[in-house]
Amino acid sequence: xxxxxxxxxxxxxxxxxxxxxxxxxxxxxxxxxxxxxxxxxxxxxxxxxxxxxxxxxxxxxxxxxxxxxxxxxxxxxxxxxxxxxxxxxxxxxxxxxxxxxxxxxxxxxxxxxxxxxxxxxxxxxxxxxxxxxxxxxxxxxxxxxxxxxxxxxxxxxxxxxxxxxxxxxxxxxxxxxxxxxxxxxxxxxxxxxxxxxxxxxxxxxxxxxxxxxxxxxxxxxxxxxxxxxxxxxxxxxxxxxxxxxxxxxxxxxxxxxxxxxxxx
Amino acid sequence: xxxxxxxxxxxxxxxxxxxxxxxxxxxxxxxxxxxxxxxxxxxxxxxxxxxxxxxxxxxxxxxxxxxxxxxxxxxxxxxxxxxxxxxxxxxxxxxxxxxxxxxxxxxxxxxxxxxxxxxxxxxxxxx
Numbered sequence: 248x249x250x251x252x253x254x255x256x257x258x259x260x261x262x263x264x265x266x267x268x269x270x271x272x273x274x275x276x277x278x279x280x281x282x283x284x285x286x287x288x289x290x291x292x293x294x295x296x297x298x299x300x301x302x303x304x305x306x307x308x309x310x311x312x313x314x315x316x317x318x319x320x321x322x323x324x325x326x327x328x329x330x331x332x333x334x335x336x337x338x339x340x341x342x343x344x345x346x347x348x349x350x351x352x353x354x355x356x357x358x359x360x361x362x363x364x365x366x367x368x369x370x371x372x373x374x375x376x377x378x379x380x381x382x383x384x385x386x387x388x389x390x391x392x393x394x395x396x397x398x399x400x401x402x403x404x405x406x407x408x409x410x411x412x413x414x415x416x417x418x419x420x421x422x423x424x425x426x427x428x429x430x431x432x433x434x435x436x437x438x439x440x441x442x443x444x445x446x447x448x449x450x451x452x453x454x455x456x457x458x459x460x461x462x463x464x465x466x467x468x469x470x471x472x473x474x475x476x477x478x479x480x481x482x483x484x485x486x487x488x489x490x491x492x493x494x495x496x497x498x499x500x501x502x503x504x505x506x507x508x509x510x511x
Numbered sequence: 512x513x514x515x516x517x518x519x520x521x522x523x524x525x526x527x528x529x530x531x532x533x534x535x536x537x538x539x540x541x542x543x544x545x546x547x548x549x550x551x552x553x554x555x556x557x558x559x560x561x562x563x564x565x566x567x568x569x570x571x572x573x574x575x576x577x578x579x580x581x582x583x584x585x586x587x588x589x590x591x592x593x594x595x596x597x598x599x600x601x602x603x604x605x606x607x608x609x610x611x612x613x614x615x616x617x618x619x620x621x622x623x624x625x626x627x628x629x630x631x632x633x634x635x636x637x638x
Contacts, residue, residue, distance in 0.1 A: 392554055425532055437517045437547035437567075440532045 252349050254323045254411065255297045259369030268363060272355035273297070279342035286340045292330035294352040295370075298322050301346025302422055305338040306430070316431040317384075318377060319343070319423075321404065323411030328370040329377070331356070344422035344457070379477040388433045391472065396432050397442045398471035401452060405461055406475050421459035446470075515540040515577065517547065518568045525568070537577055540569055544578075548585040562586065 252273050256266035276299045279285060285303065286293060296303070298320050305318040305326065317338050320326045330336045331353055342348075360366045383403070387396040401421075408419040423431070429439045446452050451467045453460045461467055514531035517540075534540040544567045552562035566581040 393550065425530075435543055435546035435550055436532045437543045438550045440517065440528065440530055441519065441526075441547070441551070444526075444528065444530060 251299045251323050251411070252297050255325050258323070258325075258373075259366070260372055261363065261365045261369040265359070265363035265366055265369075268359045269351055269356070269366070272351055272359060274350045274352065276347040276349045279346045279348060281342055281344050281346075284339060284341045285348060286330075286336050288336055288339050290330075290336040292327060292334065292336060292353050294350045294354075295325055295327040295331070295356060296320075296340070297325050297349045297351070299347040299349050302343040303340055303346060303348070304343050304427070304431075305340055307338050314430050315433065316427065318381065319404065319431065321407045321411060322413050324407070325373055326377075328374050331370075332374075343427060376478070383477055384431070393432070393434050393438055393442050394445060395471055396434070397428060397439060398446060398451070398467055399473055400428065400431060401446070401454075401459060401461070402467060402471050402473040402475070403478065405459060406478055410478070417461040417464065419459055420457055421454060422457050514572050515543075516570045516572075516574075517544060518570065519551075519565065520568055521565045531572070541578060541580070544569055544580045545585060548580060548582050552582050552586055 303320040408414040429436045512533035516528040516531045519526040555562040563583040
């Protein structure tokens, strides 16, 4: 537990002392069953949540019964800064598989923040990263094909798992069902099913019993138009993270986006 | 939840669904098939490829066919009388012209006959 919570706090780039101070006020991890709600839309913010094990999803449920997943949070990631800033939860948080979560209560966060003002910058960086991820999802839903969109999600989840040390080589736990991928991608379950089969048939991935293995990073990265830089907080640039993320070679699918021009 | 298998049928062959998708019932499977047909059709059409010649064959866990869904039904495509070719249009115009010509000839003959009758009648009245 200690390692994962501290890993998440270090990811804020706030320094050792501030991270330890927040660690001290972090509550004990609580267990959520698969599908169990941690917080509902409209709730007052409880605090900053750290995923210790498993995965959380942030979701908006519509009146017509449809659901749209807005974000996923893997082990070693934090969620809750937006709700603290806005004073209310803007979406529902629930566990994907059985998940354990540790929480830094909002009142205690505020007290520690008075002694370590750099925590504000850290929360801003965490929010910026969430926004960057959301932007990629938006681009996917608006302009990518279903194949590219799902490939992108597989790349992203694998890299995020790997950053938290939760991947073994190119294999990681992938607890999302077809329906959950569909809710994240805004696609139908059957379409996701066809896309997963296409990726498997092309020899790019295998996905079975909640285990995802990337067989060919380069091809998958090309199909996904995947550039992992958006996942790296600015504080970690240049510290060799890329080599850590891609032991079998960094995907080169995205190329240099600066040279790209819109096609009229 | 039972699995349903959505095999995609196209002019190129049949793509077997080896994974299956969980659906509560046949009705649920039909809704999912319909949604997927719309999404796949849009992607095909965006890529300039036809979509109306495809469809789903949906089977249950025992491999028994449950229903079929043609993408053309989803897209609202209906069989339409084919457009006439320019050759067919030319042939039709030529046929109409020929018929008009024949009618004119028949009319001319009928008119000549009427004139002849009138002349005969006048001659008889004058004599």
